[in-house]
Amino acid sequence: MSTVAPDRTPQPRDPSSGPGGAAAPAAAPVKQRAWKYPVVYSVLALASLLVFGLLAGGGKQTTFTFASRNDFFTIPPLPVPSKATCVALGLVLVVLAAVSIWATFNRRRLGVWFPLLFGIVFVFAFLTWSAAGAGRMPVTALLAGALALSVPLIFGAMCGLVGERSGIINIAIEGQLLAGAFLAAVVASALQNPYAGLFAAPIAGALVAVVLTFFAVRYWVDQIIIGVVLNVLVVGVTSFLFSTVLTQDPATWNARQQLPNLPIPLLSDIPVIGPVLFNQNILVYLMYVVVVALQIFIFRSKWGLRMRAIGEHPKAADTVGINVNRNRVLNTLLAGAIAGLGGAFFTIGSGLAFGKEMSAGQGYIALAAMILGKWNPMGALFAALLFGFSKNLANVLSAIGTPVPSQLLLMLPYVVTVLAVAGFVGRVRAPAAEGKPYISQ
Template identity: 50%
Template structure:
């Protein structure tokens, strides 16, 4: 072969960038669009649905009722979903990614269609639906924030359920004894930290499998609180299990915003603490030296150790912080939701919070949104059940879990957790 021939047969543009097209999001769009077509059009109704945007006597500005025809709305919703699906396929085919705003609009479109279809023939009170959703999400958000911090520093926190339950028990007892909701909230925080101390000692010092320790702690706290409830609280209900309740605080002006005002700004103090916690944890993780060190230990503890970061103490105190945040979330059960402690009052909320951490890709804001999804789905089942909707309640209860399974499995997107999460570190 001559030099000219060799030159002619050499592949050209060997340094050209390779465009990697990820089709998971467009495929997910297509699946949900197909489901919407089947449910909304093939099994649709022909009545009307009325949306009420007012919150009764909450002081919000009055808005007119919105009445939509179910059939017409379903056709529009499916058409818009199909357009969004086509747009997603075109973007990926061109090598671009699907923007978050398009996914948000796609989800809002399908949600509108589903609500209109499910509440056919009834009036759907949106402020009541959203307010109840937020109430159910508060302990999940606290638990998810604790899970994010713990896993970002390298410790898998399966004990969120125990921290929530311990916080609920401590808040009920201390608030009943002292008559102070502030003391109850502080006690819940301390209880969550004590449980996390046990997790830290076994996971960091004695290098025990973190998942096993978390499961054992959940069982231990459940058994201990159940025993104390039966042996002590039942016989001394007035003195030890009648906690004062947090009062609702209305924020001037903001609480008068239509729809969202009563939902977000007519809440108890612990909800406002939750708002601050989400903002502070997000800012701290990504904008401060503390967050940089925390994430470095969770990603590469050996490299962190070589630059002078003490891996063990960093993990220990941040897991304690995570437990305190989760324990504070447990106080919501007994100081805001119900006036007393009962056996297993958390009902698996800690495991839902752990799922929200994974669903939210170990990011505080995304984990918060995932927790809100669980709360919304649970409350939607309650509201539609009261309205007498034909949608089976079991289907509504399983919906968020199905969505989470799809998300975690990689249909909507694949998230990578902290590289060193769950891996013990021994200084060499």
């Protein structure tokens, strides 16, 4: 009986298998190069070098001023030759754009410092060019005004962030800002106390949020539609009351009341940043507290974990005992109260009487700031500051008599908003369950 010898011829090994024939782990996918940012940086750098520097007229000078009253020490004015400075800054921007191209080609990631540095250099070049021969550029006043104009946007962005992190799209920020401004003005005027208006403003924002959550959570109405309807409703109600009540007896119902500034000792005397950050009213200080508190609690607390859970995967949150709809309602009411505080800045925060539609679309820009900040409190803060800076820059340039056309100055805040959201947001992902009503089983 014969036997067949086994074939011992070496077999070719599968290149995808590991030692002993085991399958080797799949190679990590190669990260695609994203050229959007290098292209944007390059366009801005070349535009700065050509428009602000090489093609601009020579022989002019730009003077930056920094001093204000009660400073520890006085920073003298800084005169610079406009064209030479813009050319030098333009070359710096070209180098930064080249760094961005190199980093993208080599798949290197640049930190947050890079866009901040690029933005600061670009803004300084624009200020030098726009104020050339037109007078002095007051840096402290420019920054202080930017912060003031940013306060309602920051409160509004925080409102939208809390709502959307909880799964509720809040288009009604505009109405909540306007309601907060209205009730703050009326209560402060009636009681002759601006602090009374400060307590009333968040109540107005929360009342608007009550209607939003009633229809969005209880009856599953489309949240975008109900938000738009609420904005129109608040505009109509406040305009009607303004025409029929406030204008009939403005001394009682619409007299100007302003929160006093509360300078922080020593800190308020620091040149430039002291008057900007530490010589403000209590509403601005509350804004600091709200941003820092949300940054900590959203990512470092049980409440924040539950908020993110009901905004990302409400069914999973429900299975571990979290009442999804109740938490959504409570968080949206809190968000409305935050927006109401932002509305108070239009009246008692600025010392103005209430006027029709005085929120002027700031709620929608606050939503853009929230998106640009990627649903992060600190990111939304910097985005809102960017929008406030662009708006105040238009005001300052108009005051000093810049050669920039007035039409362009009026467009500047909105152009910055569109470009920032369209060009610099990148790939962002909203909370997965936002706008989707949760029906508990």
